[in-house]
Amino acid sequence: MDASETVPATDARAEALVASYQRAGYARVAPAILQPAEPFLDLSGEDIRKRMFLTAAPGGDEDFCLRPDLTIPVSRDYLASPQAGRPAGFSYLGPVFRHRTDGPAEFLQAGIESFGRPDKAAADAEMLALGLEATAHYGLAQADIQIGDVALFSGLIAALDLPAAWKRRLVKDFNRKANLAQDLNRLTLGGANGRPEYQGVLAALAGSDPKGAHALVTDLLSIAGINAVGGRSVAEIADRFLEQSALGASTRLPKDVRGLIERFLTIKGDPDEAAAELRALAAEAGMAETLGPDLDVFESRAGFLAAQGVDLKRVSFSTAFGRGFDYYTGFVFELTDPTRTGDPLVAGGRYDGLLARLGSAEPIAAVGFAVWIERLAVYGGAR
Numbered sequence: 001m002d003a004s005e006t007v008p009a010t011d012a013r014a015e016a017l018v019a020s021y022q023r024a025g026y027a028r029v030a031p032a033i034l035q036p037a038e039p040f041l042d043l044s045g046e047d048i049r050k051r052m053f054l055t056a057a058p059g060g061d062e063d064f065c066l067r068p069d070l071t072i073p074v075s076r077d078y079l080a081s082p083q084a085g086r087p088a089g090f091s092y093l094g095p096v097f098r099h100r101t102d103g104p105a106e107f108l109q110a111g112i113e114s115f116g117r118p119d120k121a122a123a124d125a126e127m128l129a130l131g132l133e134a135t136a137h138y139g140l141a142q143a144d145i146q147i148g149d150v151a152l153f154s155g156l157i158a159a160l161d162l163p164a165a166w167k168r169r170l171v172k173d174f175n176r177k178a179n180l181a182q183d184l185n186r187l188t189l190g191g192a193n194g195r196p197e198y199q200g201v202l203a204a205l206a207g208s209d210p211k212g213a214h215a216l217v218t219d220l221l222s223i224a225g226i227n228a229v230g231g232r233s234v235a236e237i238a239d240r241f242l243e244q245s246a247l248g249a250s251t252r253l254p255k256d257v258r259g260l261i262e263r264f265l266t267i268k269g270d271p272d273e274a275a276a277e278l279r280a281l282a283a284e285a286g287m288a289e290t291l292g293p294d295l296d297v298f299e300s301r302a303g304f305l306a307a308q309g310v311d312l313k314r315v316s317f318s319t320a321f322g323r324g325f326d327y328y329t330g331f332v333f334e335l336t337d338p339t340r341t342g343d344p345l346v347a348g349g350r351y352d353g354l355l356a357r358l359g360s361a362e363p364i365a366a367v368g369f370a371v372w373i374e375r376l377a378v379y380g381g382a383r
Helices: 009-023 040-045 073-077 120-137 150-158 164-175 175-189 198-205 209-221 234-247 255-264 271-284 289-306
Strands: 034-036 052-057 063-066 088-096 106-113 142-147 315-318 330-339 343-350 366-372
Touching: 009 088, 009 106, 009 120, 034 040, 034 073, 040 063, 040 073, 040 271, 063 088, 073 088, 073 106, 073 366, 106 120, 120 142, 120 289, 120 330, 120 343, 120 366, 142 150, 150 164, 150 255, 150 330, 175 255, 209 366, 255 271, 271 289, 271 315
Parallel strands: 142 315
Antiparallel strands: 034 063, 052 063, 088 106, 106 366, 142 330, 330 343, 343 366
16 A cells, blocks of 8 residues: 655645654555546445546546545555455545535545454544544644434334335435435335336336346346446446335335434434433334444443543534445544534544445444545644
8 A cells, every 4th residue: 555645745734644643553555546436436425426527448448536535445455455354544645536616626635544443432432532633733622523323323224114125225315314304205105106117127127036137237238338327337227226126115104113213313412411312212112122232332432432531512413413425334423613614624434334345255344534634724733
């Protein structure tokens, strides 16, 4: 993993920040700027997908992109290294590329990615503490701290009596609340409403072997000369098409269960307050055993945050808070300064499922964060 990438001399504060991460044991790396596009198209989410800069290799066999973030590139390089599967931590500083209407498309990000640590709650707390060090390094003493936990919502949905396709759909909706509301309406009414033009094809695929159906749809798209639509790969188009087949079956969500989901998404407060309310909700819904392990991790993380010197009364937790990246599976956080801007200064979280989706034979625990250098640069000098 090459660490030869350089940044302008004017970013001495950013260099000093990453040097502190290196001293903390996070080796500096610099993944290639040009990356295969498919992992980002499949895994990042709608917001990143629509702002990527894409290009095709000669012959059109493979699409590439200018890296829109560094989590996936660092993860890919880790998996290709001799360290793959073993605990390892990396830091970085370099440009990323996204179309933006309010700033240049190329901008600097620093950050950390930590892989393979079994002590997940402690690793989560360390990421947030190191993120706070970044804001303090740039002269912001009291950043606002917003946290969430995607695993709690996933655990709630997993406990419901719904087909697997609907569970996947609702979890994916977590970062798109308008979609979630629409799908809850659709379920309350009893599954599919409306009859799309391709309903006959969906009906023919319903109940068929999933692998065979996926291969059939993929082949049909390839025969039609379709390589990508709206930034989605052929494989993702096939997945979405087959998902529609599964979702088309009549399924009804009782109103009290919908009410449970909506009530869950209103819980907020500091971690101690939220944990108590979540425990009460889980007990009332008969989900204490199902949600218990995720709540244990939540409370353990809060303990590690306190041990890191984070005042829990300053931490704002919401069950509805997410980060818009589809690969996050657990703890997520953002550090902001609302007196200047609502945009995050530092943001990150846990993405335990990403490395398996990038090709790892086994799941690998992973957590990290990115630092927006341009947003922090407006503050005073480093400590």
